[in-house]
Amino acid sequence: MKKLLIIIFSLILIIPVFSAEKKNSKIKIGISKIVSHPALDSVEKGIKDELKEMGYNNIKYDLQNANGDINAAKMIAEKFKQDKVNVAVGIATPTAQALVGTITDIPIVFSAVTDPEGAGLVRNTQKGDANVTGVSDLTPVEQQIHMLKKIIDIKKLGIIYSSNEVNSITIAKLTKKACKMLKIKYIEATVVNSAEVKMAAESIIDRVDAIYISTDNTVVSAFSSVVDVATRRKIPIMSADPSSAAKIDVLAAYGFNYYKMGRVTGKVIAEILEGKKTIDMPTRYMTDQDSLDLLINLDVAKNLNIDIPKYIKDAATIIIENGKIINK
Amino acid sequence: MIFKQIINILIVAAPYGLIYGIMALGVFITFRILDFPDLTVDGSFPLGAAIMALFIVNGFNLYIALFISFLGGITAGIITASIHNYIKVPGLLAGIITMIMLYSINIRILGGSNLQILKRKTILTNIIDLFNKTNIPEELILIIFFIIIVIIIKLLLDLFFHTDLGLTLRAMGDNTQMVLNQGINPDILKLIGVGMSNGIVALSGAFFAQYQKFADTNLGQGIIITGLASVIIGEFIIRSNKIFLITLSVVLGATIIQTVEITGRMYGAYVFLKPTDLKLIKGFLLIVILGISIILKQRKKTNKKIRTGLTL
Numbered sequence: 001m002k003k004l005l006i007i008i009f010s011l012i013l014i015i016p017v018f019s020a021e022k023k024n025s026k027i028k029i030g031i032s033k034i035v036s037h038p039a040l041d042s043v044e045k046g047i048k049d050e051l052k053e054m055g056y057n058n059i060k061y062d063l064q065n066a067n068g069d070i071n072a073a074k075m076i077a078e079k080f081k082q083d084k085v086n087v088a089v090g091i092a093t094p095t096a097q098a099l100v101g102t103i104t105d106i107p108i109v110f111s112a113v114t115d116p117e118g119a120g121l122v123r124n125t126q127k128g129d130a131n132v133t134g135v136s137d138l139t140p141v142e143q144q145i146h147m148l149k150k151i152i153d154i155k156k157l158g159i160i161y162s163s164n165e166v167n168s169i170t171i172a173k174l175t176k177k178a179c180k181m182l183k184i185k186y187i188e189a190t191v192v193n194s195a196e197v198k199m200a201a202e203s204i205i206d207r208v209d210a211i212y213i214s215t216d217n218t219v220v221s222a223f224s225s226v227v228d229v230a231t232r233r234k235i236p237i238m239s240a241d242p243s244s245a246a247k248i249d250v251l252a253a254y255g256f257n258y259y260k261m262g263r264v265t266g267k268v269i270a271e272i273l274e275g276k277k278t279i280d281m282p283t284r285y286m287t288d289q290d291s292l293d294l295l296i297n298l299d300v301a302k303n304l305n306i307d308i309p310k311y312i313k314d315a316a317t318i319i320i321e322n323g324k325i326i327n328k
Numbered sequence: 329m330i331f332k333q334i335i336n337i338l339i340v341a342a343p344y345g346l347i348y349g350i351m352a353l354g355v356f357i358t359f360r361i362l363d364f365p366d367l368t369v370d371g372s373f374p375l376g377a378a379i380m381a382l383f384i385v386n387g388f389n390l391y392i393a394l395f396i397s398f399l400g401g402i403t404a405g406i407i408t409a410s411i412h413n414y415i416k417v418p419g420l421l422a423g424i425i426t427m428i429m430l431y432s433i434n435i436r437i438l439g440g441s442n443l444q445i446l447k448r449k450t451i452l453t454n455i456i457d458l459f460n461k462t463n464i465p466e467e468l469i470l471i472i473f474f475i476i477i478v479i480i481i482k483l484l485l486d487l488f489f490h491t492d493l494g495l496t497l498r499a500m501g502d503n504t505q506m507v508l509n510q511g512i513n514p515d516i517l518k519l520i521g522v523g524m525s526n527g528i529v530a531l532s533g534a535f536f537a538q539y540q541k542f543a544d545t546n547l548g549q550g551i552i553i554t555g556l557a558s559v560i561i562g563e564f565i566i567r568s569n570k571i572f573l574i575t576l577s578v579v580l581g582a583t584i585i586q587t588v589e590i591t592g593r594m595y596g597a598y599v600f601l602k603p604t605d606l607k608l609i610k611g612f613l614l615i616v617i618l619g620i621s622i623i624l625k626q627r628k629k630t631n632k633k634i635r636t637g638l639t640l
Contacts, residue, residue: 065441191603192604195536195548203340203594
């Protein structure tokens with residue numbers, strides 16, 4: 001009897017401690033990204049900055065990096081599930097897929113996913129799923145190819161992409177479609193891992209007027225190889241990612257500012273933290289013109305003997321000249 | 329016209345063939361000489377690339393960096409051999425254990441999953457600069473340079489396998505009991521052999537990073553297959569038991585594989601082949617070659633029963 005009383009008393013004492021802790025407990029957000037590269041890093045930074053600016057100072061972040069390993073992405077998802085994070089964020093398709101495949105009872109926000117429907121994250125981008133919503137980084141392929149054709153009159157366009165990334169295949173299809181519309185010959189080379197990128201570039205370089213590199217994680221991690229091959233043959237490169245283009249010699253880069261996409265992702269997370277149901281949240285697309293950046297590297301243009309039309313120089317948001325980066 | 333295209337393919341394929349040829353020489357030591365199925369290679373190749381890239385980014389002396397890559401590979405090999413020798417783990421598993429451990433180590437070395445070394449000074453850019461005024465195309469300079477490197481490594485290996493230690497190593501793969509009877513500890517021999525093999529593989533990785541202008545943790549994915557295929561195709565072309573010819577055949581095998589790969593990539597589209605089908609084709613090629621080798625071997629056995637043990 002005495003023992004039972006002690007147990008009951010201690011339980012009474014413990015319960016308030018628990019509930020009090022719950023109130024004061026920090027919000028836990030798990031962020032899982034597939035690999036560390038400038039674009040994905042700035043998404044992560046954008047999320048953190050946005051939430052901080054919105055007044056969330058009590059967030060504990062669990063920042064995880066799968067280093068390109070899909071099995072590691074799965075393990076990270078398991079960890080978030082065990083830790084019972086408030087919101088799980090998956091940056092890039094494989095990590096988001098791992099989260100959606102593992103977690104069913106915690107809201108998941110994906111970011112930097114090109115084709116959420118094709119990747120099986122949501123059934124319909126017009127609506128959210130029971131616990132999944134997010135931001136798509138579907139790059140405006142058509143506008144990009146169009147822009148490239150405005151800069152230089154190309155007839156044959158080469159694209160290098162990895163055949164085992166769902167988003168890369170989607171973009172390749174869109175590129176093919178855009179090329180058909182603009183009457184450009186489409187030439188593709190696919191890779192399985194980063195070690196093949198240089199060889200893939202070499203296999204098409206003699207047959208193309210320009211190379212288009214999209215938001216492909218595998219190809220981007222071997223970007224130096226493509227630049228090396230293309231520079232030697234004086235072939236221009238168009239990239240879809242201006243944030244990493246400043247470090248690497250491409251003629252032009254036209255696409256999202258990934259940092260801003262991170263900020264939008266941060267907003268989505270905030271809405272969920274405030275109690276909005278993911279089912280009511282359709283996939284967001286970065287359609288805002290302000291979030292598109294155009295980078296033109298005049299040093300590369302000079303090296304390739306390409307005259308950039310003035311109206312394009314005026315439209316550019318970032319210009320690189322004599323090694324200096326000028327932000328407009 | 330066709331001749332020009334063939335030359336073009338060879339120019340693109342040669343550097344890969346030669347760099348992978350160095351790796352294949354390493355694989356050859358473990359698989360053929362030691363009879364030790366070593367999968368450490370998948371980890372020691374990117375290890376060499378990672379160490380080299382790290383030193384290049386930090387502006388370290390390039391030749392010392394190359395040597396440290398070599399030492400890194402040797403260490404990886406010694407770890408595999410030690411796991412095998414002292415914890416009595418089968419060789420295949422020991423290699424896998426080291427390989428997965430190297431994955432973490434490579435990420436630590438790279439400080440992330442990849443490191444770009446475009447525009448940095450590398451041994452290759454130094455060589456190109458050296459011959460810049462001679463008007464020889466860059467591609468050709470690199471090919472000649474790699475041929476020289478491969479010849480040096482090959483000749484050093486040939487020399488090594490003619491020393492007492494080298495001969496004992498060769499004997500051990502064929503007959504461990506004989507080595508034991510000579511009073512030599514085979515464990516020590518395995519340490520040396522597997523260490524040396526992975527050192528050479530790491531060296532190949534170091535050159536690969538400089539050629540590709542980046543190092544990445546996933547560079548080694550499935551590279552052991554390329555190495556093995558080189559050895560098998562090499563043996564098919566040059567049948568000999570002379571070490572000088574065998575090492576030559578390994579490099580030739582590697583070059584042939586890369587030539588097939590490049591040809592497939594460049595002209596596969598004309599016969600509705602996708603680059604993803606190349607692995608299937610490589611597999612078929614190996615099956616055919618292995619099949620023919622076995623048929624030839626059997627025929628030789630039935631024709632001349634007296635002559636044995638010289639082929640394969």
